[in-house]
Amino acid sequence: MKTSDITTLLRAKGFRATQGKIALIAALLDSPSPESIETLAGKIKGALDAANVYRSLESFVAAGLVRRIDLGNAKSYYEFAVDRKHHHHIVCTDCGRIEDVKGCSEALDKTALKASTSFSAIQSHSLEFFGLCRPCTKKSVR
Amino acid sequence: MKTSDITTLLRAKGFRATQGKIALIAALLDSPSPESIETLAGKIKGALDAANVYRSLESFVAAGLVRRIDLGNAKSYYEFAVDRKHHHHIVCTDCGRIEDVKGCSEALDKTALKASTSFSAIQSHSLEFFGLCRPCTKKSVR
DNA sequence: ATATTAATGCAAGTAGCTTGCATTAATATA
């Protein structure tokens, strides 16, 4: 995706195409897996200060450009969402590596709702796996 | 579960049966769904100060007495784990109500691991649903 | 009863995130 496309995307959602927001979207596009705010801030090298990295990411989530991922470790992670379907992740408990787990059984929400006694609708879910990646498995055997 | 049983349980895991730890376990036993630390601290009325509520809960998790649940909202929730199987939760996005979702398809981990290119094992997963409970659905229609 | 040491209370510190506000820069308008 070129800078001009990012500009178009931002304007389509009502944002101004600022240096900071363009750099942030570019950094997210550059990442194959969800990135921490710290990492994203590093990638954009001061194009936005910390407070505005937070502000911009949340505004992107509200606009549907980006997804916030919760990996159970107190930090928020973000991934680009446009034309990228809902999916899940595996996190290595040793080194932190994150891999996409493509796809999602449609039945999950239905089954959970059917089993529920007090809920009338399920809007979303979060499913994250925790395990050991091959490099870390080798390390621990060594 | 009586106080004497809690004492036995704590000692079996190498803990001393202190007033604070007994009160904390009792509070957890009293809760049908995961509780926030703030709520637990309230329930034990000063039997432990805040720092030791954190310390004790984490030591219980390490000992397998308690599970930490992540509901995507920056806080940790805890639920009693002994003789209570792995399961999931639905959270009401409006009022915060939490309900257990019993059971878990064994296939989840297997499917994810099979699809993965760089992981050799999956140890656990977190699956939480977000939706609207009946009372809140009614409220929003009104 | 006494010794040992896990557990505790208190205070200070940290990480991740939020908010207020004056200034700046992106866009709209002339």
Next chain:
DNA sequence: TATATTAATGCAAGCTACTTGCATTAATAT
């Protein structure tokens, strides 16, 4: 192209959830 408008920004201060250090206390072992 110049000017007006206001979204976006930088900076500073503040907040919440949580952690850590350490002297004291109380649960258990002897």
